[in-house]
Amino acid sequence: MKIGCGEPFVGRAGKLMNLAFQTVGIDRNDVYIANIVKCRPPANRNPENDECEACMNYLRNQVILVKPKIIVLLGSVALKNILGKEYGITASRGKWVEKKEIKYMPTWHPAALLRDETKKIDFIKDLQLVMNEFNSK
Numbered sequence: 588m589k590i591g592c593g594e595p596f597v598g599r600a601g602k603l604m605n606l607a608f609q610t611v612g613i614d615r616n617d618v619y620i621a622n623i624v625k626c627r628p629p630a631n632r633n634p635e636n637d638e639c640e641a642c643m644n645y646l647r648n649q650v651i652l653v654k655p656k657i658i659v660l661l662g663s664v665a666l667k668n669i670l671g672k673e674y675g676i677t678a679s680r681g682k683w684v685e686k687k688e689i690k691y692m693p694t695w696h697p698a699a700l701l702r703d704e705t706k707k708i709d710f711i712k713d714l715q716l717v718m719n720e721f722n723s724k
Contacts, residue, residue: 595622600697604661607697607707611714619653621646623668639668650689656724658689659717662696681713683720692717 596604608615624634624642650658660666663676670684670691679693694713695706 595620596697599701603700604697607700607711607714610711611718613714613718619649619655621649623664633664639664643668655689657717657721658691659714660691660693662694662699664696666693681709681716683716690720692720 595601605615608618623646624638625645628634628638658669660669666674666676666679670679670686670693674693676693676695680695682693684691684693692713695710697710700707700710
């Protein structure tokens with residue numbers, strides 16, 4: 588069984604994300620993209636808690652090195668692992684959360700847009716909020 592490691596968001600969901608980025612004026616080359624887990628779980632399933640925990644120190648170090656002012660949390664797995672299990676993506680998306688001088692914007696995972704096209708509008712709106720915040724600095 589092959590487990591994929593490497594560049595995030597290169598498949599269909601990544602192409603859709605890139606298109607959404609272009610729509611709001613984000614150049615993918617100007618952003619840092621990281622996953623909660625560093626290798627894709629088998630059958631592209633959501634990572635289990637122990638898999639996420641095993642990679643969290645690596646992710647924390649990435650954040651320390653990059654020093655982002657804004658982090659976009661794509662989907663429930665990112666949201667729950669970064670902000671806490673009590674957060675739900677449906678209730679949280681599109682609403683800023685600020686912790687330790689970083690602003691977080693939870694939004695849909697691009698794969699969710701492939702399953703439900705009605706979420707594309709919210710995704711674009713959330714990315715526009717990110718661009719508005721970024722441009723206000």
